[in-house]
Amino acid sequence: MxxxxxxxxxxxxxxxxxxxxxxxxxxxxxxxxxxxxxxxxxxxxxxxxxxxxxxxxxxxxxxxxxxxxxxxxxxxxxxxxxxxxxxxxxxxxxxxxxxxxxxxxxxxxxxGCDTAAFVFLYRILERVLYSVPLIYTTTQTDYYNTFKDLKDILKEEKDGEFGLYNKLIDQGRLIDRAKLDVTYQIDFSSSNDSASFFKVTNGKFKHFDSIDQANAEFTIKFKHVSGLLRTLRNRFFHTRTGDGQLNIKPDDILDPDEYFSYVNPVLCSYLSQIVLHIISHKLK
Known part of the structure; x- marks a missing residue:
């Protein structure tokens, strides 16, 4: 069909x-x-x-x-x-x-245009950021307790809809908590630019579960992947001179398509799990 x-x-x-x-x-x-x-x-x-x-x-x-x-x-x-x-x-x-x-x-x-592909992954993330809190509230049977839950979540430091989304995910509101600690591997070892790929990734994101510099490899928990996606988007696509941020410079990643080809599968897996859980919650 x-x-x-x-x-x-x-x-x-x-x-x-x-x-x-x-x-x-x-x-x-x-x-x-x-x-x-x-x-x-x-x-x-x-x-x-x-x-x-x-x-x-x-x-x-x-x-x-x-x-x-x-x-x-x-x-x-x-x-x-x-x-x-x-x-x-x-x-x-x-x-x-x-x-x-x-x-x-x-x-x-x-x-093979993985830099462009990365853009669409971030667009998916932005679309689901607001939907997860909505799904949580609409699937609860006690609106008073729902209000209390959301109020308690919002008491913590605020980071807009991204912060609320992460708190709901971390509390197992959408995905079982056991899955949050499942790990992915990002392995740059097969690239001729593995050292530079490792350096720029290690320099921009600090929430990896383990780091292996000799093999240019990172292990990252499921629950931290959204942070990696957001960090790479901010540091790669924001390049304003003098803004005080440690943005990724053109000579940090000589071949962006190759770099994102190693990262995108993990980001896509994470987002797909979120999207499929959103669909399943509405069907249960």
């Missing part, structure tokens, strides 16, 4: 029930479980990485089995027909925008 939208189309591998083409939540599930093919601007490619798993394996299951596994893993005890019926109109613009961002991310990454 081909799903056409302005500027791109998505081929859903395998047969689909009626209405599958109208639910952006379902399209995101298919894209992020690695069971869809993207067509954009004369470029066609299969997105076959399963981002419903933090380990990011290549999808080996059929589309039907992959979707069923996602539903089971994320605690969604609903039929596909129910899901399609109840997601067509729910926050349609929000999930449409997220779908467009992912299509652009995967297209740029397929082209």
């Amino acid at each position: 081909a799903v056409n939208h302005p500027g791109f189309s998505i081929s859903l591998l395998g047969s689909e029930p009626q209405g599958a083409d109208r639910s952006f939540q379902y399209l995101l599930i298919r894209i992020l479980t690695g069971t869809a093919k993207i067509h954009k601007g004369g470029t066609s490619f299969k997105q076959d990485i399963d981002y419903s798993e933090i380990s990011m394996p290549t999808q080996a299951l059929s589309p039907k089995k992959a979707v069923n596994k996602f539903l089971a893993d994320f605690g969604i005890n609903k039929t596909l027909k129910h899901i399609l019926t109840h997601t067509v109109l729910i926050n349609r613009t929000f999930f449409k925008d997220i779908t467009y961002e992912y299509v652009n991310y995967f297209t740029q990454r397929h082209k």
Whole structure:
């Protein structure tokens, strides 16, 4: 089945029930479980990485089995027909925008334009920052306790919507706390510029779980990935002279596309987990 939208189309591998083409939540599930093919601007490619798993394996299951596994893993005890019926109109613009961002991310990454791909990852982060607190409040059955929870969270030092988002994530409001300490590896060792990539990364971000300078490798916990994404965005794209910030200079990273090619998969995995949990919370 081909799903056409302005500027791109998505081929859903395998047969689909009626209405599958109208639910952006379902399209995101298919894209992020690695069971869809993207067509954009004369470029066609299969997105076959399963981002419903933090380990990011290549999808080996059929589309039907992959979707069923996602539903089971994320605690969604609903039929596909129910899901399609109840997601067509729910926050349609929000999930449409997220779908467009992912299509652009995967297209740029397929082209090897990872600096551009990084931009779309940050755009996804900005879109979900406000939605997580809203999801928390709308899924609670006791609004008085909800108000108290939000008030207690806001008592701490304020950092805008990013601070509130991180506090809700850290408290297990969206994702199980056990998953927050799962670690990713960022390994620059195969690059000819591994030393400079390591130096600039280590100099701009201080919340890695472990650092291995000899192998130009970092380990980072799931819960700290959003901070890395935000830091790289601020230090790489903000270059105003004299602003007092230690921004990334042109000679710090000679090949930005190569640098972000090592970082983007981890950032994408993190964001995909957040997006899939947002979808699942509304379906449970």
